[in-house]
Amino acid sequence: xxRAEAPPTDPHPTGTDPAGPPPWRWLxxxxxxxxxxxxxxxxxxxxxxxxxxxxxxxxxxxxxxxESGAVHLLHHATGPAGMFTLTERPPTGTDETVFPPAERPRxxxxxxVAPAWLTSGALVGVRCVRRAVEVAADTGGDVLRAQVNPDxxxxxxxxxxxxxxxxxxxxxxxAGRRHAHLHRxxxxxAADPEKD
Numbered sequence: 001x002x003r004a005e006a007p008p009t010d011p012h013p014t015g016t017d018p019a020g021p022p023p024w025r026w027l028x029x030x031x032x033x034x035x036x037x038x039x040x041x042x043x044x045x046x047x048x049x050x051x052x053x054x055x056x057x058x059x060x061x062x063x064x065x066x067e068s069g070a071v072h073l074l075h076h077a078t079g080p081a082g083m084f085t086l087t088e089r090p091p092t093g094t095d096e097t098v099f100p101p102a103e104r105p106r107x108x109x110x111x112x113v114a115p116a117w118l119t120s121g122a123l124v125g126v127r128c129v130r131r132a133v134e135v136a137a138d139t140g141g142d143v144l145r146a147q148v149n150p151d152x153x154x155x156x157x158x159x160x161x162x163x164x165x166x167x168x169x170x171x172x173x174x175a176g177r178r179h180a181h182l183h184r185x186x187x188x189x190a191a192d193p194e195k196d
Contacts, residue, residue, distance in 0.1 A: 029071035032063040042112035050151045081117045082124040085109040098168025098181045106141035108132045129162045137186040144184045
């Protein structure tokens with residue numbers, strides 16, 4: 001079992017040492033190998049649950065995204081629990097015409113939860129998506145866009161619950177991999193009192 005797949009020992013810790021690190025914290029990922037292991041373990045789990053092929057993930061892409069500071073990691077005292085990537089540029093091959101117009105879109109990619117946390121009740125996926133919405137808005141985005149495999153019903157339900165709506169058709173690559181596009185408007189950034 002890899003470090004990214006290590007099961008949590010206590011999803012709801014109580015009585016933590018106030019002088020020690022918090023049980024949950026957000027980090028900017030710095031270890032591409034750990035990120036890639038977390039991503040591919042989640043992909044494999046989702047593929048097994050849905051009966052669909054896992055996406056092809058390139059370690060070089062993971063390394064580039066980590067080095068750019070785009071990968072946000074939710075870390076528990078027991079190890080990495082979830083992650084997402086947030087960028088200002090769309091993933092390669094994205095058909096931008098399916099989305100409603102936006103001036104400052106942000107792109108949610110590579111949302112992943114360590115399989116051991118998926119049934120823990122800690123709502124790691126919810127925490128990741130809420131954090132992505134917050135960061136996208138705080139960096140000036142006016143909409144958050146995403147691609148999702150429509151066969152991952154729990155993921156789709158989570159995104160719908162958190163305000164994402166589908167746009168455009170569902171695409172199929174002919175090899176069993178499908179994806180749909182989602183978007184979520186973001187709250188307007190607070191006006192700068194120094195500007196007219």
